[in-house]
Amino acid sequence: MHRENEVVHVHTLELDEVSKFYRTSAEVVCALRDVSLVVDGGEMVAVMGPSGSGKSTLLLLIAALLYPDSGSIRFEGRELGRMSERESADHRRSNIGFIYQDFNLLPGATALENVAFPLWMNRVPWRKSKEQAATLLERLDLAHRAGFPPSKLSGGEQQRVAVASALSITPSVVLADEPTGNLDTARGDQVLAALRELSQERGSAVILVTHDAHAARYADRICDLKDGELHERSGDELLVGE
Numbered sequence: 211m212h213r214e215n216e217v218v219h220v221h222t223l224e225l226d227e228v229s230k231f232y233r234t235s236a237e238v239v240c241a242l243r244d245v246s247l248v249v250d251g252g253e254m255v256a257v258m259g260p261s262g263s264g265k266s267t268l269l270l271l272i273a274a275l276l277y278p279d280s281g282s283i284r285f286e287g288r289e290l291g292r293m294s295e296r297e298s299a300d301h302r303r304s305n306i307g308f309i310y311q312d313f314n315l316l317p318g319a320t321a322l323e324n325v326a327f328p329l330w331m332n333r334v335p336w337r338k339s340k341e342q343a344a345t346l347l348e349r350l351d352l353a354h355r356a357g358f359p360p361s362k363l364s365g366g367e368q369q370r371v372a373v374a375s376a377l378s379i380t381p382s383v384v385l386a387d388e389p390t391g392n393l394d395t396a397r398g399d400q401v402l403a404a405l406r407e408l409s410q411e412r413g414s415a416v417i418l419v420t421h422d423a424h425a426a427r428y429a430d431r432i433c434d435l436k437d438g439e440l441h442e443r444s445g446d447e448l449l450v451g452e
């Protein structure tokens with residue numbers, strides 16, 4: 211039925227029946243099998259699964275660092291497989307915030323510079339990048355650490371700087387691969403609360419890869435990945451596995 215003023219909704223991220231195989235000389239590994247997933251801005255989706263279940267592969271595909279063998283990935287309506295090398299590099303720089311388990315900050319730069327750098331890479335003048343970075347660090351109660359390099363920060367502080375850095379560019383999607391894997395629960399909670407708050411405020415979608423059921427509770431939705439197959443939990447399954 212035709213409705214007036216109907217707007218076609220373009221999802222932030224849409225995976226449709228995505229499969230990915232790794233071929234080595236000895237064997238073919240199916241890392242992902244017919245994975246479908248739709249994520250919208252401001253949503254946080256946890257992807258849980260044991261080692262080798264395909265979690266990192268999923269993130270590499272969304273970042274267009276790998277391409278699916280079948281199926282499609284659309285990002286704000288654009289098919290990643292149709293982008294040139296240059297366009298996929300632009301996609302990573304301007305649309306995606308990355309957070310890894312091991313903090314991945316620039317060791318020779320201060321906390322402030324680490325947060326300012328992605329903005330500068332997206333053509334924001336350096337002075338302005340530093341101003342915005344300072345505001346973000348203040349939000350995360352890290353203003354007093356702004357001038358220190360990562361080596362002088364605790365693990366929890368480094369990861370909150372990584373959250374600020376990933377969110378600085380207001381990315382469409384944040385890809386977080388075990389962001390609390392090296393932190394105790396209390397510090398992990400601070401990092402996840404910061405990620406949750408900033409991503410909602412900025413309307414960024416978050417894919418949170420984690421082994422940890424406690425961490426997954428920060429998400430709006432939980433998906434289980436097992437042997438490359440993804441299943442989303444429904445309401446009454448959300449507490450299973452804790």
Ligand SMILES: Nc1ncnc2c1ncn2[C@@H]1O[C@H](COP(=O)(O)OP(=O)(O)OP(=O)(O)O)[C@@H](O)[C@H]1O
Pocket residue numbers: 232233234239240241259260261262263264265266267268
């Ligand atoms: N470059 C590669 N070549 C061959 N096989 C690979 C490659 N990368 C990953 N695999 C295999 O694909 C499967 C999925 O790997 P992936 O790294 O996505 O798992 P993961 O869920 O992130 O695991 P972990 O929790 O240990 O990080 C595994 O069986 C892995 O051995």
Ligand SMILES: [Mg+2]
Pocket residue numbers: 265266267
């Ligand atoms: Mg992994």
